[in-house]
Amino acid sequence: MDAKDKTNAVRKPREKRAWYQAAFALGLNAWLPAWFKGEIFQGGVKGVCVPALNCYSCPSALGACPIGALQNSFGGLRFNLSVAEKKFGLYVAGFLGAVGSVVGRMPCGWICPFGFIQELLHKIPSPKVRLPHFMSYFRYVVLATMVVALPLLIVDQFGFGQTWFCKWICPAGTLEAGIPLVILNADLRGLIGFMYYWKIGLLVLFIGWFILSRRPFCRTVCPLGAIFGLFNKGSLFRMAVDDEKCTLCDKCYEDCPVEIKIYESPNTPDCVRCLKCVSSCKFGAISYEFLGKREVAQDLRLEGKT
Amino acid sequence: MRRKLPWVLLIVFLGIMVAGLLLGEYKTVLEKAVTVCLDCIGIG
Numbered sequence: 001m002d003a004k005d006k007t008n009a010v011r012k013p014r015e016k017r018a019w020y021q022a023a024f025a026l027g028l029n030a031w032l033p034a035w036f037k038g039e040i041f042q043g044g045v046k047g048v049c050v051p052a053l054n055c056y057s058c059p060s061a062l063g064a065c066p067i068g069a070l071q072n073s074f075g076g077l078r079f080n081l082s083v084a085e086k087k088f089g090l091y092v093a094g095f096l097g098a099v100g101s102v103v104g105r106m107p108c109g110w111i112c113p114f115g116f117i118q119e120l121l122h123k124i125p126s127p128k129v130r131l132p133h134f135m136s137y138f139r140y141v142v143l144a145t146m147v148v149a150l151p152l153l154i155v156d157q158f159g160f161g162q163t164w165f166c167k168w169i170c171p172a173g174t175l176e177a178g179i180p181l182v183i184l185n186a187d188l189r190g191l192i193g194f195m196y197y198w199k200i201g202l203l204v205l206f207i208g209w210f211i212l213s214r215r216p217f218c219r220t221v222c223p224l225g226a227i228f229g230l231f232n233k234g235s236l237f238r239m240a241v242d243d244e245k246c247t248l249c250d251k252c253y254e255d256c257p258v259e260i261k262i263y264e265s266p267n268t269p270d271c272v273r274c275l276k277c278v279s280s281c282k283f284g285a286i287s288y289e290f291l292g293k294r295e296v297a298q299d300l301r302l303e304g305k306t
Numbered sequence: 307m308r309r310k311l312p313w314v315l316l317i318v319f320l321g322i323m324v325a326g327l328l329l330g331e332y333k334t335v336l337e338k339a340v341t342v343c344l345d346c347i348g349i350g
Binding site: 095181200 | 311313315316318320321322323324325326327329330331333334335336338339340342343344345346347348349350
């Protein structure tokens with residue numbers, strides 16, 4: 001295999017990312033019989049966390065959403081109640097940290113079904129709106145308040161905390177679980193009230209935003225992306241930009257699904273590591289490194305293609 | 307230069323995960339995951 005063939009072989013997975021996203025979306029929700037029964041999958045493997053915002057009340061979900069599991073741990077952590085289980089969420093936190101230590105925020109770009117849905121909806125022709133960078137800090141506020149502080153500090157009439165993010169915000173739960181379960185299950189249909197309409201309204205707003213802006217939920221709201229992003233600078237997988245080759249043409253910025261200028265900060269917490277920029281760069285300036293192996297996109301100028 | 311930080315982080319978090327598993331947290335997560343989450347679907 002000559003050098004050119006080798007480079008092309010490396011390019012292939014990046015350019016078929018949508019297929020990987022579709023495969024993971026299906027793979028994480030593979031228990032299809034549940035869709036015909038109006039129930040959710042209840043197998044013993046469902047305690048395995050998945051590195052994606054994939055609601056475990058989606059009828060066919062095979063694994064546990066780590067953000068839901070984390071809130072449940074914090075909500076149930078009550079030292080003053082003898083019935084409380086006193087689980088600290090170590091399993092979930094350790095899982096998130098281990099995944100983050102290896103690949104950082106890469107699951108957002110390749111695995112998360114809700115990220116995939118946003119990218120698909122953004123393909124609908126419409127005026128497009130760029131998001132100001134300061135909005136990306138809002139996801140840390142959501143993480144600190146809705147996922148950690150409120151479940152820990154605010155208790156219901158039974159003395160337990162609630163899953164605030166799932167209850168008041170998460171549009172993934174509404175889309176993947178709320179709508180299908182209410183359609184399929186007559187008992188649940190009878191329980192619809194204000195909260196259901198609130199979440200449907202929020203989902204509609206989010207869907208409109210997905211069409212207008214690139215992955216706005218991932219960038220401004222998602223607490224899972226906020227956690228994984230914290231590991232981008234310290235993970236085994238690393239992005240790198242060769243300043244000598246970079247011409248600041250901004251092709252990477254134009255193609256980026258989360259609108260970052262990777263040449264300013266290759267391992268920014270905002271990057272979902274989809275590697276689209278590696279394919280976009282015609283100058284071979286952007287590369288990634290994993291376990292000591294570095295891959296660079298082909299320099300098209302050298303091949304006379306530009 | 308070989309970076310040590312990611313390996314340290316990985317070992318620490320794997321240790322935390324194993325500690326959680328030994329404390330029976332898998333069962334806790336499983337119990338929640340196999341129950342319809344009314345909050346998630348907007349009925350809670």
